[in-house]
Each structure stands twice: as structure tokens, then as C-alpha cells.
Amino acid sequence: MEKRKTYILDTNVLLQDPEAIFGFKENDVIIPAAVVEELDGKKRLQDELGRSARQASRLLDGLREKGFLHEGVPLPEGGNLRVELNHRDIAGFPEAFSTSGADNRILSVAFNLKRDEEERGDEGQPVIIVSNDVIVRIKADVLGIEAEEYRRDRVTENQERYMGFKEITLPAALIDCLYQDLVIDIEEIGLKSSCWYPNEFAILKDELGSSRSAVGQVSPDGRKLDLIPPATQPVWGVTPRNVQQKMALRLLLDDEIPLVTICGKAGTGKTLLTLASALHKTMDDQRYKKILVSKPVVPMGRDMGALPGELGEKLRPWMQPIYDNLEFLLGAKSDMMKDILEEYGTIQVEALSYIRGRSIPKQFIIIDEAQNLSKHEIKTIVSRVGEHSKIIVMGDPQQIDAPYLDETNNGLVYLVEKFKDQEIAGHVVLTKGERSRLAQLAADLL
Incomplete structure (x- = not known):
């Protein structure tokens, strides 16, 4: 029988997966008081981090019904959860690690618990700190504490x-x-x-x-x-250049497949193929009333801060790739741009922040850069799709700018895996770059 273990959770684990407290089976789970304080500091944020902090707080509050958290309460699969305050005893704790910071206070809890378990001899439990922060795991190693990355939500x-x-x-x-x-x-x-x-x-x-x-x-x-x-016949002047693009175009034009997911590196043609198909289905076949385009607003590098103007003007920099592809598709008909975007309202650009509570019928919906969405956000978006609508969710899982997400747990790969055995869904990975030889080499080498 495997020996019972003690897992100490870092704040970033609960912000990534609030239900992580239930993911360690019959083992003991420790939540340092510093983690509770950090959750309290995040709970008012109006974003995914704030939602996760509030959900984790509610789960901990619900466990209070089973007993005192500082004494320990039972978990459903036989484990035990405890909120630990023991970070004040710093005897033996390296002076280089000041306990004024939250990370070091969490580490000091692990340090003290490990020392207590070692004093119990053979009856002591292995102490493991679980964190997605590389520096925390490095510090734990320096202190002789076993550290792991959180993998349950992969x-x-x-x-x-x-x-x-x-x-x-x-x-x-x-x-x-x-x-x-x-x-x-x-x-x-x-x-x-x-x-x-x-x-x-x-x-x-x-x-x-x-x-x-x-x-x-x-x-x-x-x-x-x-x-x-x-x-394959060209669609709005676009002809697939490789076999994967041909597959993608077939899914995009199939009205019997309302959910299409497309993954691929930069320059593989995701946006161009999707927009060409959307214009064909909306303006030529009139299958859908309009095209709805959106993407998560996550900056690469330093954020520019608040942008001036109305909502449409604020979104313009974020949606520029859509406009670039639209200009390419229209070519000599570039004078149609204003009609499509404004007078006819064929293409509507919206922020994901305002999608909750909506029902979107008979529209061709495009969600770009979906690798920056969480599981909860992707569920919220796809569940808005109304009757006779089609939604295209695309992105590059290797280009993630959102915190607490990686190639294995983001909303795009989550959607792909959950829907791959459904008749109403189709998926393809575009593997060959067609933007330019330089772009392909940059995507492969950099």
C-alpha cells in the first residue's frame, strides 16, 4: 500500500483549478494561511483569476460545515484538508528567504511540516509542495523539499x-x-x-x-x-495550398458541422480560410445573417493600457488581423470594406466580456486566439451558440500569453478533446505555414 502523503498547495494551483483541493485522493492537503490571504486579494478581480479565487473561497467555506479548517476536515475520497498557520517558526529557515513575502511564507509552512514529519521517523509522511511557479519549486529544492507541478487539469x-x-x-x-x-x-x-x-x-x-x-x-x-x-473550388479567391487546408475548408463549408476547431502555428492560414468561408456562407449562400468575430484581449508583452474612443475603436488594434485578412480577400473590391463592416453590418466585432447571457442564432461565429481562454471561458462561449449558427474556434496552443494556462490545459485543447467523438464537431491541425518561407522558419525555429 502506498504511503499517505502531505501536499501543500500554492495559490497559483487554486487560481488555475479551484477544485484542486479534491484532486489528491486519500492524501492530506494543506492550504497555508498565506494562500488564503492571496485568494482574498484576488477575489474582487472581474476576470478569470477573480472567478477562480471566488470559487476556491466558496469551496473552502463549504468545507467549514464538516469541522474547523485549522484542525482539519475530511475530503470526499478519504483525504484530509487543513488550513495551516505554522509559518512563524523560522528556526533553520534560510535567512536569504525573507518570510515577508507570500511565496516564502508558503515555503516556510512546507519547511516546518517536513521537519515535523521527519521527527516522527518511519511514521512520518512525505511532504510535497505543489506549485506552477518555477521559482517556488527551485526554492523548495534548495530547502530539500520535494516539489511538483500541478498536472491534474491537463x-x-x-x-x-x-x-x-x-x-x-x-x-x-x-x-x-x-x-x-x-x-x-x-x-x-x-x-x-x-x-x-x-x-x-x-x-x-x-x-x-x-x-x-x-x-x-x-x-x-x-x-x-x-x-x-x-x-477544390476557390472560396472568395482562396484555394487551399496543402492537404490540411483542404480538410479545414471542407469542415468550414459543411453546414452539418456546427462546431469546428482549428489549431496551427502562425501563418498556416487559419484566419484567412475561416474568414473566406464565413463571407461565402453569409454573403453568397445567405446561410447565416452575419459574421460575429471575437478574441480574448490578452496583450503580448507590456500592456498599452486603456485605449481611447468608443468600443469599436478600442477593439480595432486587437482585431487588426481580421481586417488585414478582409482587405486581402476583397483585393480590388476594397471599397466594400466599409459596407461590410458598417452599412450592411455583415461582420460584427465584439468583446468576449459581453457574451455572457446572450443567445446567438443564425450567425457564423469566429473565436480567434482561443488558446488564451480557460476551460470555463470556452464553455461560456460555446454554450451561447443558438439555433442554425456555426462556431469556429481556432488558435495556436504554443502561443499562450494568458497566465496559468499552457499547452495542456487551455480552453482550445479542452474543447478539442471533449468534442472529438461528437458527430456535430470537426477538428484539424494545420501543420504547414503558407504566409512566407521566412514566417514558416520563424514558427519552426524560434
Whole structure:
């Protein structure tokens, strides 16, 4: 039987996942008083950090019904939670680490608890500090305290990430059959239907190495493979330049797939393909009333502060990539820009801050830079989608500017993993940059 452990949680863990206190099974969980103070300082923020601080505070308050927090209360899976005040005894604690700071006070709690457990000998429990702050983990190592990064909220490991397509080799005869019949049974070509997700793509290549190849799409029920025609008609002057862009365009133009997620590095064509498809579906097919575009307002580098003007003027710098792509699509028709944005209202740019409580029917919704959204925020956004609307959520999981988010726990990868087995959703990762050779090298090397 594995020995019971004592986990000490840093503030950033609770700000990242307020329910982390329930994630350590039958082990003991310690919340230092400094963490409670830091939560109190964050609770009034009107953002995701404030929401997490308030939720963590409510969970701790609910546990008070089971006993006194400073004495310890039982957790659902057999563990115990305690709010610890023991940071004042600094005997043996390095003078270089002043206990005036919250991080060092948290470390001093771990230091004292570790010393107490060591005095118990074989009956003592291992003490582990859990923090997403690299410096805290380094300091813990200096103090001889075991430290871990919080991993419970990770959606998936990088090597397991769903790509939206697979590359397989087959006899050339089976590839010819797909071209002839346009659709083929997955089981008939020796593949297990259980290994495929709805609307996933298959890149078929000749097992003998010839140039014969094909691209197919799995049917919503996961049993058939439909041929994607080699030639693709331009959409608002945009023709896919590689096979992944072709897959993305097919998902974007399919009215039976209301949720499409697209991941890719800078320059892979995410925004251009999506905007071209949106204009085609809205202005040409009139399938949707208008296009709604939004993105999280998270600055890269130093924030410029409050911007002057009305809401539209404030959002203009954040939405400039949309305007750049729109100018490219319109080309010689650049005089239509004002009509599309203002007079006809075809494209509406909005801040995500005002989306809560809305219902958005019959619109083509584009959420860009979604890697900077939390799980809670992505749920709030997707649950606003009304009848006959389509939502495109895209971003680059490797370019995250929001605090407490990384490649494994952000809202974009969370949405992809939760919806990959749903018939109404489709996903593809764009792997090849098409902006320029320099942009592709920068995305790969830097």
C-alpha cells in the first residue's frame, strides 16, 4: 500500500483549478494561511483569476460545515484538508528567504511540516509542495523539499494530442476503389471503425510507395470513408495550398458541422480560410445573417493600457488581423470594406466580456486566439451558440500569453478533446505555414 502523503498547495494551483483541493485522493492537503490571504486579494478581480479565487473561497467555506479548517476536515475520497498557520517558526529557515513575502511564507509552512514529519521517523509522511511557479519549486529544492507541478487539469499530453487526421498506407487497389465508388466501408479496407472519430480525415498512400494517394473523411457514424475530391473550388479567391487546408475548408463549408476547431502555428492560414468561408456562407449562400468575430484581449508583452474612443475603436488594434485578412480577400473590391463592416453590418466585432447571457442564432461565429481562454471561458462561449449558427474556434496552443494556462490545459485543447467523438464537431491541425518561407522558419525555429 502506498504511503499517505502531505501536499501543500500554492495559490497559483487554486487560481488555475479551484477544485484542486479534491484532486489528491486519500492524501492530506494543506492550504497555508498565506494562500488564503492571496485568494482574498484576488477575489474582487472581474476576470478569470477573480472567478477562480471566488470559487476556491466558496469551496473552502463549504468545507467549514464538516469541522474547523485549522484542525482539519475530511475530503470526499478519504483525504484530509487543513488550513495551516505554522509559518512563524523560522528556526533553520534560510535567512536569504525573507518570510515577508507570500511565496516564502508558503515555503516556510512546507519547511516546518517536513521537519515535523521527519521527527516522527518511519511514521512520518512525505511532504510535497505543489506549485506552477518555477521559482517556488527551485526554492523548495534548495530547502530539500520535494516539489511538483500541478498536472491534474491537463487535458492531454502533447504527444497524444488529437490531430483530426491520420496517415495510413493501403494497397493501391483499395485507393482506386475509393476513387471509383466515392465512398468505402472502413472495415472493408482492414481498418477498425472504433479507431476513428466522426468527421476525422484519412490520408491514404500506396503501401508500395507509388504516387497514388487519396484523402477521405470519416462519416459521422464512423463507418464510412468519403472521398474528398482532389480539385477544390476557390472560396472568395482562396484555394487551399496543402492537404490540411483542404480538410479545414471542407469542415468550414459543411453546414452539418456546427462546431469546428482549428489549431496551427502562425501563418498556416487559419484566419484567412475561416474568414473566406464565413463571407461565402453569409454573403453568397445567405446561410447565416452575419459574421460575429471575437478574441480574448490578452496583450503580448507590456500592456498599452486603456485605449481611447468608443468600443469599436478600442477593439480595432486587437482585431487588426481580421481586417488585414478582409482587405486581402476583397483585393480590388476594397471599397466594400466599409459596407461590410458598417452599412450592411455583415461582420460584427465584439468583446468576449459581453457574451455572457446572450443567445446567438443564425450567425457564423469566429473565436480567434482561443488558446488564451480557460476551460470555463470556452464553455461560456460555446454554450451561447443558438439555433442554425456555426462556431469556429481556432488558435495556436504554443502561443499562450494568458497566465496559468499552457499547452495542456487551455480552453482550445479542452474543447478539442471533449468534442472529438461528437458527430456535430470537426477538428484539424494545420501543420504547414503558407504566409512566407521566412514566417514558416520563424514558427519552426524560434
